[in-house]
Amino acid sequence: MVVTLDIKDSVADKILYFLEHFKDDVTIDCKNSFIDDMQKSIKDLEKGNLEEIRDVDKYIKELSHEII
Numbered sequence: 001m002v003v004t005l006d007i008k009d010s011v012a013d014k015i016l017y018f019l020e021h022f023k024d025d026v027t028i029d030c031k032n033s034f035i036d037d038m039q040k041s042i043k044d045l046e047k048g049n050l051e052e053i054r055d056v057d058k059y060i061k062e063l064s065h066e067i068i
Contacts, residue, residue, distance in 0.1 A: 009034050
């Protein structure tokens with residue numbers, strides 16, 4: 001069965017977290033760059049590829065500009 005979902009970015013991480021628990025039964029094929037970035041981030045965390053954020057306020061401002 002193929003299901004196509006159009007979801008808001010604010011719930012994408014929650015859905016991906018839920019679906020991640022069904023790795024053997026669910027395949028995620030995303031065309032949304034945000035979701036692609038989320039999946040890449042999950043894989044980076046699993047591999048230990050981390051980036052240190054020194055100025056949290058500046059980082060949050062940059063993210064807020066990307067979301068808008």
